[in-house]
Amino acid sequence: MDAAQCWEFLRGHELGRLAYHLADEVHIVPVNYAVHHEPATDRRSLLFRTAEGSKLLGVVMNADVAFEVDEVVGEHATSVVLRGRARRLEEDEEHRSEDVPLHPWVDTEKWNVVEIEVSEISGRDLELSRPWTHLVQRDD
Amino acid sequence: MDAAQCWEFLRGHELGRLAYHLADEVHIVPVNYAVHHEPATDRRSLLFRTAEGSKLLGVVMNADVAFEVDEVVGEHATSVVLRGRARRLEEDEEHRSEDVPLHPWVDTEKWNVVEIEVSEISGRDLELSRPWTHLVQRDD
Known part of the structure; x- marks a missing residue:
């Protein structure tokens, strides 16, 4: 997948997983996101909201993230x-x-908007070979 | 969800996302996993395979991960x-x-088995409020 295809894929979905570090620990959290596209510059980024005081704001202190x-x-x-x-x-x-489809959500509380400026993007396919489907109960 | 419910949920799925750090960078990768249960100790862990020489083996040097x-x-x-x-x-x-439903996969190459020993586990529900469904094309 080229970058344009990756962005198209992102635009067609709404749930992603954000990985970030806080101190020396890696964390991962599901995030409801939207793609922001700035026509003037053709720049794309991800936006999501997070509640005031959320641990997720740790991303501001340690900005390196993966999604x-x-x-x-x-x-x-x-x-x-x-x-x-x-x-x-x-x-x-x-x-x-x-401007993005991120609107109401949690209108009852104060939230912050976090933007991810993307430096690398790539897509891949993987096959979930499932030879074990019939074995799934085996470790009971 | 209590821990038992979380493990039951994990056991019923096969695709997860592993977050790890390599040097100072956070990475995230989809992983086909299986739950390993040791009846004698009632200990549960996650297992996945990774190809020899894979970047994922970086988890061995920096063992702190999230999934x-x-x-x-x-x-x-x-x-x-x-x-x-x-x-x-x-x-x-x-x-x-x-012993787990992780069997054949990539039988043609040498692989390593990585185990995640779990120190914290938690589950949550989130509502994907979709007031913007009709807006999804808006940033075209």
Whole structure:
């Protein structure tokens, strides 16, 4: 998959997994995201919201992150992985999240918008060979 | 979800995402895994295979990892996240991967078996509120 195909894939999905570090620990969390596209510059990034005070804001202190989105159809999985830097949008930038399909969500609490600026993106297919399907109960 | 429910969830799935660090970078990769259960000790761990020379073997040098498995049904997602330590099984332990539904896969190449010893496990539900479904084309 080339970068354009990867972005198209991302745009067609909404749930990804964010990997980040806090101190020396790696964490991973599912995230409901949207792709932001700035037509003027043709720049694309990911946006997601996180509640005020969330541990996820740790990404602001340690901006290096990785993100994964996948889709499984039968025994075939497609996975797009990206690496980049996360930063919290300033209040005067948060309007950008109004332009993407990220809207209401958790309107009852204060949230922050985090953007991931993508430095690397790649996609791959993997086959889930399932010779063990009939064995799945075996370790009971 | 309590720990038993989390393990049951893991046992019922086969594709997860491994987050690990290599040097100062966080990486994430989809992984086809299996749950290993040792009846004598009632200990559970995750096993996966990785090709000889794979970058994934970096987990051996930096054993701190996180792992995520999820399932989306309609607008409802269930996600199990764990943290733990990864290590490569020694040759005399690799037989353990014979006891789990991880069998053939890539029989043509030399592989290593990596085990994740789990230190924390938790599950959560998240609602994918989709007020924007009709907007998904909007950033074209």
